[in-house]
Amino acid sequence: IRNLPPSPYPALPIVGHLYLFKKPLHRALSKISNRHGPVLLLHFGFRPVVAISSPSAIEECLTRNDAVLANRPRLLPGKHLGYNYTSLAWAPYGDHWRNLRRIASLQILSSSRLQNLSHIRHDEVRSLIRRFLRYENQTVEMKSMFFELTLNVMMRMIAGKRYYGENVAEVEEAKKFQEIVTATFRLGAVTNISDFLPVLKWVGGRSGYENSLIELQKTRDGFMQRLIDEYKEKASRGTVSGDKKKTMIEVLLGLQESEPEYYTDEIIKGIMVVLLAAGTDTSAGTMEWAMSLLLNHPEVLKKAQNEIDQVIGNDRLMDESDLAKLPYLNCVVNETLRMYPAGPLLVPHESSETCVVKGFRIPRGTMVLINIWAVQRDPKIWDEPTKFKPERFKDLEGTRDGFKFMPFGYGRRSCPGENLALRTVGLALGSLIQCFEWERLTQELVDMTEASGLTMPKAHALQAKCRPRPNMINILSQI
Ligand code: HEM
Numbered sequence: 001i002r003n004l005p006p007s008p009y010p011a012l013p014i015v016g017h018l019y020l021f022k023k024p025l026h027r028a029l030s031k032i033s034n035r036h037g038p039v040l041l042l043h044f045g046f047r048p049v050v051a052i053s054s055p056s057a058i059e060e061c062l063t064r065n066d067a068v069l070a071n072r073p074r075l076l077p078g079k080h081l082g083y084n085y086t087s088l089a090w091a092p093y094g095d096h097w098r099n100l101r102r103i104a105s106l107q108i109l110s111s112s113r114l115q116n117l118s119h120i121r122h123d124e125v126r127s128l129i130r131r132f133l134r135y136e137n138q139t140v141e142m143k144s145m146f147f148e149l150t151l152n153v154m155m156r157m158i159a160g161k162r163y164y165g166e167n168v169a170e171v172e173e174a175k176k177f178q179e180i181v182t183a184t185f186r187l188g189a190v191t192n193i194s195d196f197l198p199v200l201k202w203v204g205g206r207s208g209y210e211n212s213l214i215e216l217q218k219t220r221d222g223f224m225q226r227l228i229d230e231y232k233e234k235a236s237r238g239t240v241s242g243d244k245k246k247t248m249i250e251v252l253l254g255l256q257e258s259e260p261e262y263y264t265d266e267i268i269k270g271i272m273v274v275l276l277a278a279g280t281d282t283s284a285g286t287m288e289w290a291m292s293l294l295l296n297h298p299e300v301l302k303k304a305q306n307e308i309d310q311v312i313g314n315d316r317l318m319d320e321s322d323l324a325k326l327p328y329l330n331c332v333v334n335e336t337l338r339m340y341p342a343g344p345l346l347v348p349h350e351s352s353e354t355c356v357v358k359g360f361r362i363p364r365g366t367m368v369l370i371n372i373w374a375v376q377r378d379p380k381i382w383d384e385p386t387k388f389k390p391e392r393f394k395d396l397e398g399t400r401d402g403f404k405f406m407p408f409g410y411g412r413r414s415c416p417g418e419n420l421a422l423r424t425v426g427l428a429l430g431s432l433i434q435c436f437e438w439e440r441l442t443q444e445l446v447d448m449t450e451a452s453g454l455t456m457p458k459a460h461a462l463q464a465k466c467r468p469r470p471n472m473i474n475i476l477s478q479i
Helices: 025-036 055-062 076-080 095-108 111-116 118-134 142-159 171-188 198-204 208-237 248-258 265-279 281-296 298-311 320-325 327-339 372-376 418-435 470-476
Strands: 039-044 047-052 355-357 360-362 367-370 436-439 463-468
Touching: 025 039, 025 047, 025 372, 047 055, 055 355, 055 367, 055 372, 076 208, 095 248, 095 265, 111 118, 111 418, 118 142, 118 320, 118 418, 142 208, 142 248, 142 265, 142 281, 142 418, 171 208, 171 265, 208 248, 208 265, 248 265, 265 281, 281 298, 281 327, 281 418, 281 436, 298 327, 298 418, 320 327, 320 418, 327 418, 418 436, 418 470, 463 470
Parallel strands: 047 367
Antiparallel strands: 039 047, 355 360, 436 463
16 A cells, blocks of 8 residues: 555655644644544654544554554653663563563552552552641642652552651652652653754754753662662561562562573663653642542532442541442543543554554554544544533443543553552542542632643642541541
8 A cells, every 4th residue: 555644734844744733742633633634644853653543543553553553662761761762661562572561460560469569559548638637728739749649659569668758767868769750750741852853963962851861860770779779688688578568679579589681670670660650640640630620520529429428438438449339439530531641642652564554554663643632532422522521431331442532542552550540549539539628729710721741731730728528537537
């Protein structure tokens, strides 16, 4: 087949179609797709990019062509922060990636491992509740609270340490960690144009951006290595945890013992940083959007609260095992992920061979952006797509069918952390709804504008007020 997908006119020299893009990118791409169709060829500088934005085209990409499209483009963050494209999220499709993926799904993020570490999530959500109790009737900035929750959860699962809030064991180490997190997200949030424009890079040599990435990687690598070394020391003194409550480092070092050539420290560090990068900001952002939506729709908040009161009551706090009994809360989470998916374009894929989608030829080496944001808000598919209506998920059996709703992707490269994310988001959100009354600061609705950035940040950080619910005071006084 000769025909390439349609391409907007004109593509300018050097920058290609980059001039078309106002931020955020998923919105700009949706607009162009509305005019030119659901399979679109663009040029970001010299890099050919195909944007996909209909359920049937996505289905063709992630089923029939899933293996061919399971590659990742080589972008700068994958080089410097992803251990030269060897980390799970950035590794090319092949044996090495397959192996990492198996470790992640069987050893690190499997249901039984998550179950064994559920006490960590419960502890951390309780500690979040205690913090909110101290802020009664004051203005609280929500994102940093959620982000600290997910960072504590993840670092405790990885290394058994918390670095935010009360009871931080090693203050200096915590400070160092916090600096690394701040720098990582500052650099990750930049959509770096020079990466798409190799010509400019040849002229300018290494950019300041690239130097900052290299600097950050050095610090981060040293930090993670020290954590691993601590565990090795502990093991040599014979003071490791029992089988069930093993941290991820302990699991991985156990594998290292039996296969040292493969499970090198570098592989282990790669897994540690990928979990932090992929698993914290995404979940925290989803919580922030969910709370924003609930504050703008007090009737939905009330309904979720009633459900929790009926199913759990006021004599105990909810826990993760209650989630299966709270269908409306799950609808709220799904509806949030429909409107504000943390990966609106998934993570970029790349074709390792020429393939065909909707009759169009996608040449080998093309970056493929799957615009689930466009599909999840398409008025041809969803009734009143811009309205927050959790009820719509009640009637949708098997919502993943038909490729209409896929906030965690689909197929080989889909999110291996989905289960963990849904547990953490569901538990945190449900607990805050159970324990507190929530209010906006003013009559004015919460501003729902998206900022640019790959994980769909909110342009204006959510601020809110809370007070403990009278019927929960008893329980809350005991935590
Ligand atoms: C609400 C929270 C989350 C959302 C919406 C989300 C969504 C996604 C999406 C859309 C992708 C890309 C799929 C693709 O390229 O086709 C992805 C990949 C990934 N996610 Fe998540 N994710 C979340 C939380 C997590 C958590 C908690 C973890 C683990 C701790 C995690 C680990 C990963 C990893 C390692 C990848 C790369 C997989 C690969 O390239 O093979 N994610 N996620």
